[in-house]
Amino acid sequence: MAAGSSNYWEDLRKQARQLENELDLKLVSFSKLCTSYSHSNARDGRRDRYSSDTTPLLNGSSQDRMFETMAIEIEQLLARLTGVNDKMAEYTNSAGVPSLNAALMHTLQRHRDILQDYTHEFHKTKANFMAIRERENLMGSVRKDIESYKSGSGVNNRRTELFLKEHDHLRNSDRLIEETISIAMATKENMTSQRGMLKSIHSRMNTLANRFPAVNSLIQRINLRKRRDSLILGGVIGICTILLLLYAFH
Numbered sequence: 529m530a531a532g533s534s535n536y537w538e539d540l541r542k543q544a545r546q547l548e549n550e551l552d553l554k555l556v557s558f559s560k561l562c563t564s565y566s567h568s569n570a571r572d573g574r575r576d577r578y579s580s581d582t583t584p585l586l587n588g589s590s591q592d593r594m595f596e597t598m599a600i601e602i603e604q605l606l607a608r609l610t611g612v613n614d615k616m617a618e619y620t621n622s623a624g625v626p627s628l629n630a631a632l633m634h635t636l637q638r639h640r641d642i643l644q645d646y647t648h649e650f651h652k653t654k655a656n657f658m659a660i661r662e663r664e665n666l667m668g669s670v671r672k673d674i675e676s677y678k679s680g681s682g683v684n685n686r687r688t689e690l691f692l693k694e695h696d697h698l699r700n701s702d703r704l705i706e707e708t709i710s711i712a713m714a715t716k717e718n719m720t721s722q723r724g725m726l727k728s729i730h731s732r733m734n735t736l737a738n739r740f741p742a743v744n745s746l747i748q749r750i751n752l753r754k755r756r757d758s759l760i761l762g763g764v765i766g767i768c769t770i771l772l773l774l775y776a777f778h
Contacts (some may be wrong), residue, residue: 551606554598558653563654606643610643616639
């Protein structure tokens with residue numbers, strides 16, 4: 529019976545050591561994956577400034593799948609190692625020899641410490657990976673927003689320039705139209721003022737003529753006499769000129 533119990537204990541220890549070795553290798557690979565993810569995304573982030581982001585997204589997706597797969601495998605190994613440690617704890621509790629029981633408890637405690645260290649290392653590496661991935665996703669989103677803003681702002685700037693130019697043209701046209709209307713209004717006012725002055729003068733002359741009809745008649749007679757005198761003087765000068773020409777040719 530003791531031999532069977534000893535074999536059972538050794539079998540449990542063998543399973544524990546095998547699982548611990550597998551966990552050690554998995555955790556090393558898991559840590560390398562986290563480190564490579566950080567470095568590759570840093571390089572991709574710099575390359576994104578000069579190229580498209582298709583390749584970085586594919587690389588990130590592949591590494592995410594690897595991360596999920598390895599995390600599940602490590603969690604399964606940790607669960608199996610926890611089960612083995614529980615079986616070892618049950619065995620130590622059922623052992624009847626106090627000295628043997630103390631040695632078994634020491635061995636069990638060492639395996640528990642190893643399990644605790646592996647569990648802590650796994651959760652720490654996983655948390656670091658998740659933080660890096662969230663940060664890279666956030667940075668990628670920010671970069672995309674910046675690029676979209678730059679591309680959109682370039683179009684908006686060109687549209688804004690065209691709108692501003694068109695606005696300036698419209699303002700200049702409005703200013704020229706206002707100046708033309710102002711000139712036309714000033715001309716109209718001047719013509720209205722001159723017409724009023726002419727009407728005033730004409731009305732005054734009519735008023736004077738109506739008030740002094742004798743004066744108006746006298747002026748008309750004087751004008752007729754001047755016209756008659758002019759005609760007589762012109763006739764005399766014409767006759768004299770003809771006589772002089774006839775005398776000269778004879």
